[in-house]
Structures are given as structure tokens and as C-alpha cells.
Amino acid sequence: MQSKATSVPDYIKELPEDRQKVIKKIRAVIRKNIPKGFKECMSYGMIGYVVPHSKYPDGYHCDPKLPLPFMNLASQKNYVALYHSGIYAHEPTHKWFVKEYPEHTSHKLDMGKSCIRFKKLDDIPYDLIGELCTKFTADSWIELYEKNVKKK
Numbered sequence: 297m298q299s300k301a302t303s304v305p306d307y308i309k310e311l312p313e314d315r316q317k318v319i320k321k322i323r324a325v326i327r328k329n330i331p332k333g334f335k336e337c338m339s340y341g342m343i344g345y346v347v348p349h350s351k352y353p354d355g356y357h358c359d360p361k362l363p364l365p366f367m368n369l370a371s372q373k374n375y376v377a378l379y380h381s382g383i384y385a386h387e388p389t390h391k392w393f394v395k396e397y398p399e400h401t402s403h404k405l406d407m408g409k410s411c412i413r414f415k416k417l418d419d420i421p422y423d424l425i426g427e428l429c430t431k432f433t434a435d436s437w438i439e440l441y442e443k444n445v446k447k448k
Contacts, residue, residue: 298341307343315371318417319343322369322378322425329426333434334366342370342379347434357445366437367429375406375413378425382432384410385444389431393424400424 301307304323308316323343327336335348339362346363349355356362368379383390393412397405400421406413414420432440 299338300341301338304336304338304343307338311371314417315376318376318414318420319369319371321422322376322420325422325426326367326369326429329429330367331430331433335363337363339363339365339368342368344368347438351434352438364438364441366432366434372413375415376417376420378412378414379410380412380428381410381445382437382440383407383412383428385440386432389428392431393428396424396427397421 299307299310301310308319308323311319326345330345333347333351334345337344337346339346344365345367346365348363352364354360354364356364366381368377370377370379383393394405394407400423401416401419403416403419406415
């Protein structure tokens with residue numbers, strides 16, 4: 297579900313109260329742990345963490361007018377989703393996350409290529425999300441993106 301909100305606070309205000317609490321907590325964890333060089337903004341109707349054009353002028357290869365996406369946070373119909381491009385593009389990070397997940401929550405991992413779905417809002421592995429945020433700097437994400445994702 298993409299929001300038409302133009303700011304992160306407006307996006308959060310649109311959510312039901314139980315979702316607001318969870319999104320605010322995950323957002324706080326991300327903001328505390330994500331390395332400098334990423335910028336929080338609205339991206340694809342979700343809370344996004346991107347490499348801004350000031351750091352990576354080429355932007356996103358699918359639409360160079362957009363900054364390079366890295367991570368998104370969203371309240372979907374039946375779950376809260378964390379989209380992390382590094383999990384998709386970097387197999388060691390994917391393997392690490394899948395291995396660590398059961399150590400941080402009692403619920404089974406529900407994950408797509410880059411999407412981690414949290415259906416049980418009372419058992420979200422906030423510490424693991426924080427650690428995941430530290431796995432890439434903006435520079436290391438740019439390097440991996442150019443190597444593995446960007447069409448030359």
C-alpha cells in the first residue's frame with residue numbers, strides 16, 4: 297500500500313495507532329544505526345533510506361531522477377515490511393540475516409528477495425534490525441550496487 301504522504305511524519309500519522317508505535321520504534325532503530333551518507337525521505341510511498349544525489353549523482357538506474365534506494369519501511373495491509381536492498385544484492389548478508397533471525401525472535405522468518413515481513417507486531421527483532429543497518433555504508437552500498445545491480 298503506497299501512501300501519498302509527502303513527509304515521514306505525515307506517513308506515520310496516517311497509520312492506525314498500533315502500527316504507528318511499531319513504525320516509530322523501527323524508524324528510531326534505523327536512524328540510530330544507519331551509517332552517515334544515507335538520507336531519510338518518502339520513497340515509493342514508504343519511508344525510505346536512500347543515497348542522495350549529492351553523494352551519488354547518477355541516481356537510480358531505473359529512473360536517474362530518483363536517489364539510489366537502499367532500504368524502505370512500510371505498513372502493509374497484513375504486516376509491517378522492511379525492504380533491504382543489501383539482503384537482495386549481497387549473499388553473505390542474506391545468509392547472515394537468515395542465520396541470526398531465529399536467535400532474536402520466536403516466529404518463523406517471512407521473507408522475500410529483499411522484503412522482511414513482520415506479521416507478529418509484538419515480536420519484532422529490533423536489535424537485529426539495528427545490526428542489519430550497520431552492514432553497509434553509503435559507499436559500500438554504491439560499490440555493491442554498481443558491481444551487481446546497475447546495468448552498465
